[in-house]
Amino acid sequence: MLEPTSDKHYEEKFEFPLWKLIKEYAEENDISYLQASEKIVPEYVKTIRYRDIEFEESEVKKRAEEMMLLKK
Template identity: 80%
Template sequence: MAEPTSEKHYEEKFEFPLWKLIKGRAEEKDISYLKAAEEVVPEYEKTIRYRDTEFEEAAVKKRAKEMMEVFSREHTESNKKSKEVHR
């Protein structure tokens, strides 16, 4: 029966580019992987060229809803103050 894996196969391991960046930053600054990830991930996210239009549209709708709630609340408070002044 053939062996399912060989040692040679594992000699050259694939490392994800993000992991390489995190590992490099950790070694460079002598910090934990967690702290390195906190520094690297925000920078790395800016380089991703993936467009998820469904997510983007959901985020825009969520933000628009939040803005409308704030506007509505401010408008209501403004009307209350205006009515109090005119009494």
């Protein structure tokens, strides 16, 4: 059987930075991961430098269409 990675314990060693922040915040404040993510993710997103213009435009278009449907 093939190993999923070249290092047998890779999955145990690596943690995504966002997950690490959520986990730490949850443990420090004795709250659930969901509650911690609601606090951490909005601030974390502000630090991301990549901007997906197509995604942003599609979201704006969706909201505009929703508003037009509400007016009818």
